Amino acid sequence: MAKICMTHGWHDDNKGDSAILIGTIDFLDQLIDAEQGRSDVSGAGVAKAEGHRIDILPIDDQVFATERGPFRHIRRRYRERVTVGQPLMPPMRDKLRFVTSLLGLGAKMMFGKQGKSGNDIIDAADLVVVKGGHIFHNGSFKKTLSSWLALIGYLAPVMLARKAGKRVLLLGHSFGPFKTPAQERFFLRTLSDCLVVSREEITHAMTQKADPKLPHALLGTDMAFAMAPRASDEHAAVKAPNGVASPYAVITLRDWWGLDQQAFAERVEVLSRSLLESRERLGIERLLVVPHVLGPTDIENDQRISQLVFDHLQKALATAGGEDLATRIELVQGDPSPDALVDLYRDAQFLVGTRFHSVIFALMSGTPVYALSYCGPKAPGIMRDFGLGDSVQDIENFDPARIVADIEQLVADKAFPALAEKVIAEKLAITADITRDFLRRAPGRAGVWGQRELKLNDAAFPAPVAPKPAAAEAAAAMAADAPAGDNSATAAHDSEPVVRGA
Known part of the structure; x- marks a missing residue:
């Protein structure tokens, strides 16, 4: 069982954010094998707390000041597998606490022990995952100083996870707009040794402009697509x-x-x-x-x-x-x-x-x-x-x-459902390939990655197989009827490897 820290959790009142969390958990449950075999995301196994341990760090503590529980749907789905920790930063409107927390963050980054973040949940995690969605943007702030403070607050979990030498995954994100070009550059540099998976081409294009270039920035999809929906009679x-x-x-x-x-x-x-x-x-x-x-x-x-x-x-x-x-x-x-x-x-x-x-x-x-x-x-x-x-x-x-x-x-358009299913399967397959490749790479800049090797499931999220055209099927049938000596060219062609990339 892996210990996964998921940062930037928001609230189950927002069904999109809730679905992103669910989809990310389901995705990692299938991608990373549990010690006693692959986790079951179909329902019964999850209810018994099989699968990976998920520790959620909320964006800020305003999520607790609500009538409904912030992660009620998540808790109901995954039971005791999920715990919720204290957020790293208070909301910006609490100016004194926010500035104090920023000073504490700066002290940890400058004077803290290398390989330690100062946060028990991050330090104990095998993997740190930044919940996807549209989190990182500050273009709507009127004052440049406020926009800088907000951006650093958003990035605090990423900075601390990198300080602790953790593998950091940003899965299914949209970025921007940022208040200034300097803030965009600072943001991208902070992600320099993280896996950055954009959920659409506009954000992906932004990551490709990073200087220095982000080595692990690729195009994937929104993680809500990885959610394995369960039967419901609520409506x-x-x-x-x-x-x-x-x-x-x-x-x-x-x-x-x-x-x-x-x-x-x-x-x-x-x-x-x-x-x-x-x-x-x-x-x-x-x-x-x-x-x-x-x-x-x-x-x-x-x-x-x-x-x-x-x-x-x-x-x-x-x-x-x-x-x-x-x-x-x-x-x-x-x-x-x-x-x-x-x-x-x-x-x-x-x-x-x-x-x-x-x-x-x-x-x-x-x-x-x-x-x-x-x-x-x-x-x-x-x-x-x-x-x-x-x-x-x-x-x-x-x-x-x-x-x-x-x-x-x-x-x-009666063909649309099949098309949508194919597009989703392709994008999840690419996202899975990207993530597996990143998790198998050598230790990062701090040399303290991989405190624990994660066993990955290569069969999870296979690419969809395209149906053969009628002409190809006819050629295959003719080849099957031909003498064995005539099949060498066909056999050589069929044996060529198929390479899938992002």
Whole structure:
């Protein structure tokens, strides 16, 4: 059983962050063999605490000041395997504690013993993994000094893990924007001997500009794709009211700094009306408004914007003679687990998502999806990976008519589920190859890596096998019928190794 420290844990109110943690744990459970054999991520084995020990270090302690437990879904899934430690840094709004912690970090980095971080969880870990997502950015700060302090605070676990000589993995990240070019350079240099796996091409391009060059920076995927979803009946009544199945589509909404909520609600109204008026062509009877994220901060809580837009839709449609349309829009309530949301989105006819991980959950399920982007490169980058680069617009000025037209084409594309499955399998296979290669490398700059050798599972996350074209199958059949002496060229060709790279 390996001891894995996972830094930058956030909160299970944010279902995307929760899914990233779950996917990363499931990924490492399959990739790294346990001492008594490979871990079981199918359900029963995990409940018995088989697999690796996971110690989560939250981003800051504001996650504990919430009504709901910050890692309730994670704990329920993995039971006693998971423990939660104290965060390394307090929130920036607690200025005195934050500055004191920064001074303590500087003292550890300058005067601390080499090979020790001063944090018991990091020092005891076989591996330090920085939870993926869009953590490292500070472009929205107004003051340069504040942006520097925030960046150093974000990087504190990475700095201490490197000080302790640990293998550090950043899996499935999006970076930027940064306040200044100097901050971007400082950030990339801090990752110099870490494994850096970007989840989309825009971030990957940034890592390739690093000077000096990052030796272990490659393109992978968002770690939520590695989540092994479990069966859930949390939304059984939503999917089939009164026990009768009723086809539906899903829309997820979020607030954002500076978003004109009234204008946004009016555009969603036009979109919703158009979708429901086209319901026969789209194969739906209802439109579900799903608050995908419940917090923990106010700006993250989708319940408010979802309720505001839902109320606007009910009033606007009813006063415009659309009472029938108003009854076909429903607001979904509750505190669903990531497994429950994957299940809900899997059975939708399509999804329009402002929430990035609602888009990912739909892609995981092969559900046609349209994205509304609100921050940075993550949504455009991921959508391009699936050949959906044209199926994304900005949250503040999207064109409802274009969305409806594009969705009609997406719903009609019956090949999309198989394509999505193939893309995900390929990206997970590449991410697994990258990670295995990094973990097998020699000790890093401090010469204290690898206090414990990790046994890796080479069979985990195989690349998908492409089906043979009809012509190739016919040639193979002819070769099989030919005399043995005529098969030498074919045999030599078939024996050539297949090399897979990032």
